[in-house]
Amino acid sequence: MKLRRIAALVKKDLKVFIREPASMFLLILFPLVLTLTFGIAFGGIDTGGASEFRIGVVNMDANSTSAEWSDSFVGNLTDLNGTAVSHYYTNETGQTDLLNGGLDALIVIPEGFGNSIDSYWDSPIDGSSWENTTIELYLDSGSMIASSAIPPMIQQVLFTTFYGEQAGSMELPIEIGSPSLVYVSDLSQWDFMAPGIFAFSALFMIMTVAMSLTVERDGGLLKRMSTTPVSASEFIGAKALTYMLVGMLQVLLVFAGSFAIGYRPNTDASGIAFAFLIVVIFTLTAVGMGLITAVISKSADVASGVAFIFIMPQMFFGTFMPLGGLTETLGTIMPTNYVTHALTTLFLRGAPVGTLSIWVDLLIVAVVGVLMLAIGALLFRRQTAKQ
Amino acid sequence: MSDNAIIVENVTKRFDSVTAVDNLSLEIKWGELFGLLGPNGAGKTTLLNVLATLLEPTEGGAQVGGFDVEHDGKNVRDIIGVCPQEPAYYGHLTGRENIEIFGTFHDVPKEDLKERTDELIKKIGMEDHADRKAKEYSGGMVRRVSTVMALIHNPKVALLDEPTVAMDPVSRRAVWDFILELKEKGMAIVLTTHYMEEAEFLCDRVGIIDEGRLIAIGSPKELMEKHNAKDLEEVFIKLTGKKLKEVV
Ligand SMILES: Nc1ncnc2c1ncn2[C@@H]1O[C@H](COP(=O)(O)OP(=O)(O)O)[C@@H](O)[C@H]1O
Numbered sequence: 001m002k003l004r005r006i007a008a009l010v011k012k013d014l015k016v017f018i019r020e021p022a023s024m025f026l027l028i029l030f031p032l033v034l035t036l037t038f039g040i041a042f043g044g045i046d047t048g049g050a051s052e053f054r055i056g057v058v059n060m061d062a063n064s065t066s067a068e069w070s071d072s073f074v075g076n077l078t079d080l081n082g083t084a085v086s087h088y089y090t091n092e093t094g095q096t097d098l099l100n101g102g103l104d105a106l107i108v109i110p111e112g113f114g115n116s117i118d119s120y121w122d123s124p125i126d127g128s129s130w131e132n133t134t135i136e137l138y139l140d141s142g143s144m145i146a147s148s149a150i151p152p153m154i155q156q157v158l159f160t161t162f163y164g165e166q167a168g169s170m171e172l173p174i175e176i177g178s179p180s181l182v183y184v185s186d187l188s189q190w191d192f193m194a195p196g197i198f199a200f201s202a203l204f205m206i207m208t209v210a211m212s213l214t215v216e217r218d219g220g221l222l223k224r225m226s227t228t229p230v231s232a233s234e235f236i237g238a239k240a241l242t243y244m245l246v247g248m249l250q251v252l253l254v255f256a257g258s259f260a261i262g263y264r265p266n267t268d269a270s271g272i273a274f275a276f277l278i279v280v281i282f283t284l285t286a287v288g289m290g291l292i293t294a295v296i297s298k299s300a301d302v303a304s305g306v307a308f309i310f311i312m313p314q315m316f317f318g319t320f321m322p323l324g325g326l327t328e329t330l331g332t333i334m335p336t337n338y339v340t341h342a343l344t345t346l347f348l349r350g351a352p353v354g355t356l357s358i359w360v361d362l363l364i365v366a367v368v369g370v371l372m373l374a375i376g377a378l379l380f381r382r383q384t385a386k387q
Numbered sequence: 388m389s390d391n392a393i394i395v396e397n398v399t400k401r402f403d404s405v406t407a408v409d410n411l412s413l414e415i416k417w418g419e420l421f422g423l424l425g426p427n428g429a430g431k432t433t434l435l436n437v438l439a440t441l442l443e444p445t446e447g448g449a450q451v452g453g454f455d456v457e458h459d460g461k462n463v464r465d466i467i468g469v470c471p472q473e474p475a476y477y478g479h480l481t482g483r484e485n486i487e488i489f490g491t492f493h494d495v496p497k498e499d500l501k502e503r504t505d506e507l508i509k510k511i512g513m514e515d516h517a518d519r520k521a522k523e524y525s526g527g528m529v530r531r532v533s534t535v536m537a538l539i540h541n542p543k544v545a546l547l548d549e550p551t552v553a554m555d556p557v558s559r560r561a562v563w564d565f566i567l568e569l570k571e572k573g574m575a576i577v578l579t580t581h582y583m584e585e586a587e588f589l590c591d592r593v594g595i596i597d598e599g600r601l602i603a604i605g606s607p608k609e610l611m612e613k614h615n616a617k618d619l620e621e622v623f624i625k626l627t628g629k630k631l632k633e634v635v
């Protein structure tokens with residue numbers, strides 16, 4: 001093994017890759033377009049910058065004798081610019097909507113709200129005679145803007161309810177409870193699909209690897225190369241290395257594309273680094289399968305079709321397609337499924353990088369990768385061996 | 388090192404029912420430019436591929452630079468430069484890049500590679516086209532670049548399979564000059580051709596092959612004198628009863 005020869009081969013493979021429109025399309029443009037279109041179509045766009053805050057109100061004081069105060073409060077809240085108010089009869093239904101991402105905040109007006117205000121006006125100076133109550137406030141923790149903007153808005157509405165237009169800043173018998181931040185599920189379909197795009201993109205390497213190999217074989221380049229000191233392991237090692245680099249580029253592009261449309265994987269830098277690692281290891285499988293495809297294909301055209309034997313099942317049972325029943329069982333034999341599983345664990349469930357299951361996934365992907373590459377290299381060498 | 392760069396001993400190569408090379412023996416000296424002459428299907432390429440370690444002889448054996456082609460292929464590949472009959476090159480790379488990568492395959496030191504590439508590009512008259520992609524080249528350009536790809540590392544033994552076939556006279560002349568210069572450096576050169584005048588002009592010695600068998604060997608002059616012929620073409624006719632041009 002000579003590093004300089006391997007480097008020259010990698011450089012050559014990358015040049016050929018870049019100068020071949022078909023491979024650029026398949027491995028670079030296609031994943032990017034797929035990420036953007038699927039991401040937009042299946043809800044990747046972040047609604048965090050929405051112009052209106054959706055606020056749910058549960059009025060526990062609606063049936064009291066002083067219900068006009070809570071009505072007035074709700075009215076003032078509704079009149080405020082930038083709010084869309086909806087009413088709930090129970091705390092539970094409101095909470096459910098908040099959790100499902102239907103609301104940015106939920107306000108619970110307590111029983112005795114009206115009495116509190118009456119008690120204030122009875123004796124505005126004497127705080128000891130007030131009947132104190134607390135407004136409960138629940139906020140979507142995922143929406144930074146909502147959680148910082150809504151509490152002051154409620155404060156404002158409360159003053160207006162007390163004093164009419166000229167809001168003061170005196171002490172009041174009602175306080176706004178410190179907001180409870182609620183972890184809200186605003187997951188879209190895209191959040192479930194995004195982890196699958198990585199394996200999906202890398203999968204198509206099988207086709208480009210097979211096509212480039214058949215071109216080199218049928219063009220006599222492999223024969224010619226085997227009259228030089230270049231060894232088969234240098235040649236195949238360089239192919240693997242090239243596609244590892246292409247795999248890294250793909251991960252980068254998929255991340256960049258999905259970030260651009262607002263996707264935020266629920267992980268940190270270490271999770272993102274793990275994504276690079278597992279995809280790079282997975283490319284070994286793709287290169288191995290590409291070698292096998294080349295062996296059974298008479299020409300590059302045939303190879304592009306034969307590659308689908310490997311691509312299709314791994315695509316359907318291991319990337320972003322929903323699994324269940326039989327498909328789930330089939331998925332267990334697809335290397336892509338382990339890539340997707342690990343990335344789903346990280347990005348969707350927010351598991352830390354130390355989670356054992358993702359390292360088990362990586363191990364499986366690595367073992368399959370090394371095995372596939374070895375089988376592919378063996379078959380390919382046998383086919384191109386001297387007669 | 389012995390005087391002989393190449394030794395072929397009773398090599399037979401069969402493909403299923405076809406005997407492409409039939410019990411052929413010959414020796415080629417260092418510094419010698421040797422031509423394998425014969426019609427299409429004579430077995431020239433097959434013999435060259437045995438020497439290039441691409442094919443294993445069915446019977447017999449061969450040595451290149453003292454190394455056995457079957458058991459010491461790695462050492463053989465270190466000292467040979469092979470130009471295949473069908474030019475093999477990377478269409479997406481430029482002519483220059485094709486030459487340089489083969490130089491790297493053969494461990495030409497980085498500091499020499501660029502200079503040597505420039506020099507050879509000039510020698511084959513490809514200065515104006517060296518930075519175009521090879522897939523845009525004409526057949527003659529491809530052949531010229533392919534020849535240089537085989538020789539960029541100054542191999543001790545050059546194996547050139549029909550290097551000038553289908554070339555225009557100017558290109559052919561350039562390649563001839565180039566090959567003659569290499570000979571001056573002391574390398575052993577084997578080239579195959581079915582052009583009699585090429586063999587006559589270039590080669591120190593020729594081996595005439597027909598149906599896998601070596602039917603005559605010697606310098607063009609010797610062969611013509613021996614067979615009382617005015618050129619190699621006539622020698623071939625006298626030996627085989629066939630006209631070379633007919634079987635080509
Ligand atoms: N790989 C092969 N399989 C079967 N027959 C072959 C193969 N290579 C060459 N031959 C046959 O061997 C004979 C010699 O071919 P070749 O060496 O290419 O001749 P030349 O180079 O002199 O034209 C021909 O009959 C050819 O058909």
Ligand SMILES: [Mg+2]
Nearest residue numbers: 431432433472
């Ligand atoms: Mg031939």
